Amino acid sequence: MLTAIVSTVVVLGVLIFVHELGHFLVAKWSGVTVLRFSLGFGPKLIGITRGGTEYRLSLIPLGGYVKMLGEGAEDEVSEEEVATSFSAQPVFKRICIVLAGPLSNFILAIFIFALIYAFSGIPQLTPEIGSVAANSPAKKAGILAGDKVLSINAKPIKTWDDLSSIIERSGENPLTLTIERDQKIMTFQVTPSVTEVKNLFGEPIKRPVMGVTASGKVAIEKVNPLYAGYYSLLQTWNLSKLFFLTVVKMVEGVISVKTLGGPILIAQMAGQQAQEGFINLINFMALISVNLAVLNLLPIPVLDGGHILFFTLEAIMGRPLSEKKIETAQKIGMIILLVLMLFVFYNDIMRLLPGHKPDFMP
Known part of the structure; x- marks a missing residue:
């Protein structure tokens, strides 16, 4: 039990940190003021402020976020701060900032696979x-x-x-x-x-x-370490296609929503992989990192993919979508995510019941 908890905290902690670090670094390089970098949601546990950015660890460890100046329509931005606000940046820069999160997870997976292949083999x-x-x-x-x-x-x-x-x-x-x-x-x-x-x-x-x-x-x-990078790119690409096709097949009804898994399933699998060795655990981390990247790129409002969709439409039309349309879309996206969360928690709990036959895809 303790192994599963520690392994889950490590896996999710690293993946969330890398994802948010991608947003944070590209925002900083783009000259955008970052107000907060948080690992976790909800009330602050500990925090420190440096260079105008508050770095905090929050109570609920199922995610994280980077809060940028002028990111929300309701944010108050003074005339002196407009130039460094997120909303004032060219649409290409905003797309890059949002895209940096999923890309960081892809890069992490490629790096992990390359290390495994170089030192352990395929x-x-x-x-x-x-x-x-x-x-x-x-x-x-x-x-x-x-x-x-x-x-x-x-x-x-x-x-x-x-x-x-x-x-x-x-x-x-x-x-x-x-x-x-x-x-x-x-x-x-x-x-x-x-x-x-x-x-x-x-x-x-x-x-x-x-x-x-x-x-x-x-x-x-065993493979030549010089080729490990190529094989890791290939593995990440193949996994990305597989995860994307899985989502498509689920929407089409080919795959049951019972195959969805959430934090409890991740904890179970992380614990199993940790018991089998460090290599298995970081390989599992790479798999989840690719999964997280693909899911975040789905064009669902409130996810990174949804923001990228809005910015792409803005670039095509030459003007941003109305705040009312964006707000409505985000409410719909939030409902979709809440429903999915209910499904995954229900599935996770059902899998824990005695006599239940596992129906998820390993």
């Missing part, structure tokens, strides 16, 4: 077969669970992704598999069949398959 599913479906092409060819695929059509296979991609590209053409079984090298001819299967989101698709599943065993692939 975890990859091995091409070892875990199960073979009855009456499948693999079963008919004589392939068994526990077999390790060494090559397909003389092309070396190092990971399960290599195996999957070759089968998908082959269509229904015959494949020659070189397999290691009980320290013996064997060769099999397999002709994949096009079958309806379910993709990651549970949607039915047709693709060529042999009828095998991975054993789930993982091997660490």
Whole structure:
């Protein structure tokens, strides 16, 4: 329990700090007066003021914020302060300030992945077969669970992704598999069949398959540290696409809202990862950092993506949206977020009940 609490505080604390630091630094570089930099919401626990900015730690640790001069329509700004107010900045600068938060989370994830890959390596599913479906092409060819695929059509296979991609590209053409079984090298001819299967989101698709599943065993692939940055960029990009598609599929109704998780789920997973080691914990932090960045870029008012949408429309129209329209949109956005919060807290609590079957996507 204590491990889960400490791990959650560390993970969320770092992610929130990095996110708000992005806003803060770009605002400062843009000449905007920053009134407050807060980790957490609600009443102040401790704080200190330096250079006209109050740095504080607040009671509710589920977020943070940077308060800039002239950020709100109701803010009073004197004539002497107008030049350093947020609202007086060109629209491009305002977009950069808002965008800096999510970008900082992307950068943190890239940095963490690069460190892991450079010093530890990249975890990859091995091409070892875990199960073979009855009456499948693999079963008919004589392939068994526990077999390790060494090559397909003389092309070396190092990971399960290599195996999957070759089968998908082959269509229904015959494949020659070189397999290691009980320290013996064997060769099999397999002709994949096009079958309806379910993709990651549970949607039915047709693709060529042999009828095998991975054993789930993982091997660490050592990479040149000079290439670690490239692989970390690739991993961050792939995760961003996955998280964005997950949101789209949820809106479409393909994925149930029961898969949503909140602070309690994060605490459970953070505790599990911490028990498995430091590398697992910071890898989890990187995953959540990408998730946080993608969610913040959604065009929902009150989120960074919503502000960016307003500023983009202002740039296109040549004038800002009316305060009434922005206020109405923000109220709608707040309602959406409150509903989502209720969902995630409900889901988190239901998962804690005895006998409840987990239905979230790990």
